[in-house]
Amino acid sequence: MRNLAEAGAALLGGRLREARPLAGGDLSQPVRIALEDGRTAIVKDGPAPPAEARMLQAIAAAGVPAPAVLAVSDSLLALAPLADDGGLGGRAAAAVWADLGRVLSRLHACHGTGYGWPEDYAFGPVAIANAAPAESQGPPWPAFWAERRLRPFLDHLPAEPARRLAGLADALPRHLPAQPPPALLHGDLWGGNVLVSGNRVSGLIDPACYHGHGEVDIAMLTLFDRPGPDFFESYGALAPGHEARLAIYRLWPALVHLKLFGGGYLPLVERQLALAGA
Template sequence: MSDLAGRAADLLGVPLAEARPMAGGDLSQCVRLRLEDGREAVAKSGPAPREEARMLAAIAAAGAPAPAVLAADEAVLVLESLPDTGAGPGAEADLGRVVARLHAAEGERYGWHADYAFGSVVIANAWGDDWPAFWAKHRLLCHAGHLPAPLVRRIERLADDLGNRLPERPRAALLHGDLWGGNVLYAGDRVSGLIDPACYYGHAEVDLAMLALFGRPGPAFHAAYGAPEPGAAERAPIYKLWPALVHWRLFGAGYRGMVEGFLEAAGV
């Protein structure tokens, strides 16, 4: 039995019948648990399990599907096991409805109650009232010490011009924060859960840009979610630049081409 599974069983106070490793992301360990009382659960590690639990609760409170939190401490998060049978023909439209519901939840400011992380990359979430300033400081310039100087200069030029490129005060929507296909579970024509969040409040287009980073939601998603805001296509490379920079820092300079492509698309 893995340490993760054993710790999860201790938190639940129920003997463990079986623990099976799950295929998960690159940044956390996941184990499927079968408990002696017949229930199934998922145990996972992460940068801040208690904070992830609060994020999942916020997603659920917004009316979007998320796994229920069964237990959490500083090292492990134990979650309800959700159906994950694959996407049916109506799933894309349901994802559009789910993301719209998530984004309808609104905060008073931009940011989150605490910082978070993707592996070794800190996600700073200090509260702010100026969205371009928030994006410049906490999503772009924060990477400067980890990049080649010529790219840093281009990012600094972009950051200096964000006041002309991003809305100053877009609605502070609840963001999933890491909304790519691998973090959406499907059961036929419906989304059964949004998982592995990195939530904060910000411009809704950030999630939409992330969703299109490695794929492209189709017409059914957009019809269900709603029409894009004017200028969304021009802002998309600026919002995609952040996850591209995070991937570079986590997985290496093989992502340099992606970073440079988004800078070029943004005209810097």
């Protein structure tokens, strides 16, 4: 921690006064630092700090709260601290869920020119390919989800769930819209990546942005959290058939967890396959 804090202070052109580790994800360790000149910052490492900085700037440009980027290098990211009462957790008030619905609706109203992102990303050792597939691979959005989000995990599954996943990937043109609006997605939207102050969302953090169907973020949010009716009222009604689509979209984070953390997540993958009808 000390080395990270001192490197962050140097990146900001100051001298470290104190450092405090923060609760973080499994893939990076954030540290809150205070400099001798009175400035404070959150410093973190990660798979690609310059790419993360660009994603946070894209979220902010959409009019959505996100931490300001103070400085960035190839190995470090320094961010402005945001007020946080502890994130969504399990105790979020209805007003917080309602505000998150509004925030997410605003993010998804920011559209790209196509699906994916200008650069690839990663969750630690799990690569995230973001290039659009070739037109010959089928309808644009089902092809993206099949080729960039589902098929890369086939070799990491036992034979039977791999067979079911491959069949589902082949059938995606029947289950997903061919060309939904290419919404700006957070890409890793779970409760721990939503900062809350009072009854408002103060910031979205740790993004893995790309453009795609807005239901992808909602699927991730419902994998481990339970948004209430206030969220959906603020966000807007989902199109008919969304239950099966959300299961298809939840497959990707379930597969990521399986690869990162082991076989204990295989039942989660199999449950999403069943809900998707595979």
